[in-house]
Amino acid sequence: MSDIKVAMVTGAAQGIGRGIALKLAADGFDIAVADMAFQEEKGRGVVAEIEALGRKAIFVSADVSKREEVAAAVDKAAAELGSFDVMVNNAGIVGQVAPIAEITEESMQKVFAVNVNSVLWGIQAAAAKFIELGKKGRIISAASIAAIKGFPILAPYTASKFAVRGITQVASQELAVHGITVNAYAPGIVGTSLWEDLDKKLAAITGKPVGQNLKENVDSISLGRIETPEDVAGVVSFFASPNAEYVTGQVLLVDGGMLYN
Incomplete structure (x- = not known):
């Protein structure tokens, strides 16, 4: 049982999250496909795709903006799949698209709840589980090209992704003593x-x-x-692999050549 490797991917019922889940399954991970309850049918479709690759998978319902639901999802993944090794905080939204003068308080709160708070809750829950299990785990979160450069009429989204970059740097320094690495991927279009x-x-x-x-x-x-979800998944695969054992606190652009950092 010691050779079991388990990853949880949030927002994995479709899009980039699905691509990441399938790539990590191909890499030999069993997968907890985490998403909102209304996405369960799509999520179970991804579970079936992973099982067709010869790996175990479960669907885990979670609203990632809620700390207790993220912690419960991590507990369920570890209990049902038998380990916990990689956390991918992938879930995210764009939110309000408008000039900065029109951005509402509601929009800022909603975007930060999903794009920022969920990353923090994921880091907390994963780190606690890694330490409990004695694992040198990997935490990998969704940033964006908007974490490197601000984009007009995307103020809430840009601000949230800059925040992910900052949290990644802080968490990587605090968790290094436990051998836990914390990185982020920054897709483009x-x-x-x-x-x-x-x-x-x-x-x-x-x-x-x-x-x-x-x-x-x-x-x-x-x-x-x-860009395709598979392009993004390749970077996540690297961060989750032995090749990235000495990489932490980084936000890696995967944008086909849009920004140069």
């Missing part, structure tokens, strides 16, 4: 439903046809194509 929704919101503000804002952003990518 990923071809998922999240960006499709963002493109529609941008169109309403810029007056450009739906699809034009997305095309212009993709045209700015040096490698000349839109």
